[in-house]
Amino acid sequence: MLRKLLKYDLNAVFRLWWAAAAVSVIMAVVGGFANAILNADRDLPMAVRTIASMVQFLALFSFIAFFLVMLVMIFVRYYRNFFTDEGYLTFTLPVSRKALLNSKALMGVIALGATAGVCSADLALMAFIGDRDYYLSEKFRNDAARFFKEMFESIGGYSFLYALEIAVLGAAVLLFTVLFLYTCVTFASMIVKKGKLIAAIGIYYGANSLFSFIIQMMVLFVVPSIMVWTNGLSDQMSCPVAALMLLLLICYVGMFCGILYTLTYRMLDRKLNLS
């Protein structure tokens, strides 16, 4: 049943995703050409430089907008399926509440992951068009080969472990983003009878601001302490410690994902009120 639910969820979200992705790719190409103009001639008139810079900014802004649009679409899909009249159909399907939530969580992670992938490709495309001669030259290939060689020489096999850990961490962060959104929407829909949508947006915005503040404080105070501590470590110890810290970070995000999932599931299972 999860496969069937996921099929409908992905179809609904990806119906618009293709259009948004196409716009972001077009903007990457346009931004790349603007970048190329700026790189090609340093003595361009001020007006041309300003326009090209603005186009570059717009291209970058379109990537952020693409991500935000997908977040809004995931929000709308979840809210409409669960807390509007469509909930009468959703919650009377012969599937468990867990399967319904799992499908929505997977849909969110896949959609945001695909969006992040396209945005990364857009950035690469923009950079490539902007400085095509360099990226097609022997020099770029040598630079890239030297970079990977030096990295492998300094951290060895840990580079693969780091890559794996970063990929898992990325997926965990995406899952957290999605579950955080769902928890806020579910909570808002449980506590208010009218204006659920406004309450959901308000609670998400408030909770997101609070969480961002906590993360910033942690970055400000905890990360420097860790850096001071790791700087004191020997070369032999620094790689395993860094890998362990990444693992701890994954566990930390995973723990929050678990808490949010449990909270949302319990609210859907025990407090659902489609009166």
Place this chain on the structure above:
Amino acid sequence: MNILECKNLTKSYKKGHPVLAGLNLQIPAGRIVGLLGPNGCGKSTLIKLIAGLLQPDSGEISVGGHPIGAESNALISYLPERPYFSTNMKVSQLIEFFREFYADFDVQRAYKLLADLGIDPTAQLKTLSKGTKEKVQLILVMSRNAKLYLLDEPIAGVDPAAREYILSTIVSNYNPGASIVITTHLITDVEQVLDDFVFLGFGGQVLKAGNAEQTRNETGKSLDELFKEVFRC
């Protein structure tokens, strides 16, 4: 064997104001039951509790021996009082959706009923009138071979001709071994199709229940007349 059993069912939206207070109800298989009562007596609340859309404060519900959940949902075909479909979907996509999720869905019956009413399966729901959307919903619900049909106010807000169509669709398309629970306060219209009735009073108390035909013979009154007597203001 009872297809539906409710034991000491209590539900309140506000503390101290129970909509249902210790309701006990059994519905045997193969019966068409009218859940009748004035507006606000808890008919829709009871239906939503059985469909799993609300959580009871206390008490138990079982459908075909299963507690409320995915297994009971597989046995129930629920028609809510308002349209619940995504209007972006086409009628044919909805049929496909029902076919995928409900093992007991009869695709051919659904297309036949659509053809009888001249509804284009390729039409998008947002292009259909409110009445046609309700008919599509009814067709989908009645095209299932469910064990229990929960029809919440299926004839409220529709003209008499449409009421007749709705009732004939229900009676001629339901799974004969199944039970149907119809909630309504328009008793005259549904009386002809009911096997049994339950009069639900405020607070969710069962004021009177029984076999419709037998009650009419014993009292010499129609259910509508009896309803007016029981719920006289």
